[in-house]
Amino acid sequence: MQNIIENENLKEKLFNEIKSFKENKTIISHPYDLAKDLEKLRDENEHEYKYICKKMPSELFAEVLCEMPSYVQEEITEIISEKKVANITSKMDSDDASALIQNISHKDEEYAEHILERLDDEDKQIIEKLNSYSENECGHFMQSEFFKVYEDESIEEAIIRLKELKKTNILDNIFHAHIVNKEEKFIGSLGFEELILYKHSQKFSEISKEKLTHYVINDKADIDDAVEMFS
Structure with a gap:
């Protein structure tokens, strides 16, 4: 019963x-x-x-x-x-x-x-x-979807763009903004939780580099190396 x-x-x-x-x-x-x-x-x-x-x-x-x-x-x-x-x-x-x-x-x-x-x-x-x-x-566990922002872009502009991408289901389960310059060179990443600490009018270039994460690993690297990097 x-x-x-x-x-x-x-x-x-x-x-x-x-x-x-x-x-x-x-x-x-x-x-x-x-x-x-x-x-x-x-x-x-x-x-x-x-x-x-x-x-x-x-x-x-x-x-x-x-x-x-x-x-x-x-x-x-x-x-x-x-x-x-x-x-x-x-x-x-x-x-x-x-x-x-x-x-x-x-x-x-x-x-x-x-x-x-x-x-x-x-x-x-x-x-x-x-x-x-x-x-x-590492490549076996990687997700190809990511949210890229430009350093001369404001946080507000990035949030508006992200909302549209999520609304159309182009992006989902994204937790970081990956910052690049005009030459598409990776500068660093910033978690969305940290974005609330900054004014929406601020540009990503105005955020201290010390506040960004800079993890980089080759897709052919051993997954244990990646785990060790983040632990």
Whole structure:
């Protein structure tokens, strides 16, 4: 009886999330929590799990699926259509999309190729590039999307531009502004949390270089070197 009640509560929560996303494009819970709920439903009621997977909008599913274990990602091809898998992949950040394709290829390499063929050329090339790295290379874990700002640009101008990029889903899960000069040479990075410390009228060139981070590492470097750099 207790399991039945828990299943009903899980279903209701997940359906509320789907409804909220369809109506307002908002997620009530964190995607990680939704992934855990969906995974629990999968273990306890496979029929309801499959039904919700089919009903969940691709954009929401993209947020949730990347938080789920690799074995769940592998089997998703048996639950939803190839078209929807491709659509979900296209909504993911590049590193999550490449991980999904790689996980699917472990089970069915031909199916993974079909998904890639459904993506636009740019997304396909990025995923193939990321998956060309070995698992111990930094490039394997890199995200191709980033927010670039110019040193002579004001913080306000950058924020307006970022809002537009996020509104159109061109950028997501971005936490730093990467500053370059007119020659496109990297100067440093600034976390968005630090931006609130400065006036919006300020230009990035007016921010002290000491306040910027300057991490640089080769995409072929060992991932352990990157971990050590940030630890």
